[in-house]
Amino acid sequence: MTAGATLEVAGLARAFGGVYAVRDAGLTVAPGELRAVIGPNGAGKSTLFALIGGQLTADAGTVRLDGRRIDRLPPHRRAGLGVAVVFQAARIFADLTALENVMVGAHATTSAGFLAAALRLPAHHRQERLIRERAADCLARTGLAEWAGRPARELPLGRQRALQLARALCGRPRLLLLDEPASGLRAAERERLAELVAGLRSEGLTILLVEHDVAFVMRLADRITVLDLGRVIADGRPAEVRADPGVIGAYLGRAAA
Numbered sequence: 001m002t003a004g005a006t007l008e009v010a011g012l013a014r015a016f017g018g019v020y021a022v023r024d025a026g027l028t029v030a031p032g033e034l035r036a037v038i039g040p041n042g043a044g045k046s047t048l049f050a051l052i053g054g055q056l057t058a059d060a061g062t063v064r065l066d067g068r069r070i071d072r073l074p075p076h077r078r079a080g081l082g083v084a085v086v087f088q089a090a091r092i093f094a095d096l097t098a099l100e101n102v103m104v105g106a107h108a109t110t111s112a113g114f115l116a117a118a119l120r121l122p123a124h125h126r127q128e129r130l131i132r133e134r135a136a137d138c139l140a141r142t143g144l145a146e147w148a149g150r151p152a153r154e155l156p157l158g159r160q161r162a163l164q165l166a167r168a169l170c171g172r173p174r175l176l177l178l179d180e181p182a183s184g185l186r187a188a189e190r191e192r193l194a195e196l197v198a199g200l201r202s203e204g205l206t207i208l209l210v211e212h213d214v215a216f217v218m219r220l221a222d223r224i225t226v227l228d229l230g231r232v233i234a235d236g237r238p239a240e241v242r243a244d245p246g247v248i249g250a251y252l253g254r255a256a257a
């Protein structure tokens with residue numbers, strides 16, 4: 001099992017057309033911590049994620065993984081260092097089986113040469129078998145073992161979310177970024193997903209979670225960072241954040257309304 005990484009974000013800023021989506025944002029997430037990021041629509045949550053994952057570059061500030069700066073690296077280099085992002089719109093290959101979907105993720109992070117694959121060299125066969133085993137492992141960790149041979153399109157939405165997680169896990173991440181994993185799920189599916197995420201946390205993975213479902217977040221997160229208009233307006237344990245008048249004014253009051 002891979003230990004979780006420390007994430008340190010400091011002074012991070014990114015503007016679009018002169019308007020700051022993220023402004024002087026800072027947060028530190030300890031190894032094995034589950035940190036939620038909440039805030040109203042347009043607060044900058046997705047932008048913050050993309051700045052950490054590398055899909056966007058920052059105008060200012062730093063992102064460090066275990067002390068090493070990663071903010072100038074392209075996404076695949078950050079992935080290689082253990083950053084996995086599960087975007088809301090992450091694609092599932094509907095006609096591939098659940099196992100094949102996860103294997104595609106594993107292929108992206110293994111070293112089997114393209115040429116070896118093309119020539120079907122023994123090294124490639126060995127690697128293929130390892131990838132298959134690793135993918136089956138990741139499916140089991142996300143409760144999908146019995147779905148392995150089914151085309152992904154037959155999986156209910158909650159299972160598809162688990163499949164996206166399985167795919168991310170196959171890259172052996174040390175920091176997992178989850179963008180609204182519970183959106184659109186029914187209560188029972190949400191419950192199962194919460195258990196799955198809690199299980200990954202207890203394995204020691206560092207997790208950063210953006211989620212609108214406040215109940216989901218309050219229950220799962222060790223700490224919560226609240227963004228509003230691109231700035232961090234609060235950071236603390238769920239009970240502290242829930243009682244923070246600034247947060248209630250900016251977000252929770254509205255969310256509860």
Ligand SMILES: Nc1ncnc2c1ncn2[C@@H]1O[C@H](COP(=O)(O)OP(=O)(O)OP(=O)(O)O)[C@@H](O)[C@H]1O
Pocket residue numbers: 016017020021022039040041042043044045046047048
């Ligand atoms: N690619 C872009 N081009 C222009 N403006 C953008 C872009 N991405 C984000 N923005 C703007 O930046 C601000 C922050 O957006 P962002 O999507 O990060 O917020 P969010 O908190 O994730 O919102 P939501 O909860 O609705 O997903 C918004 O005003 C948005 O319109």
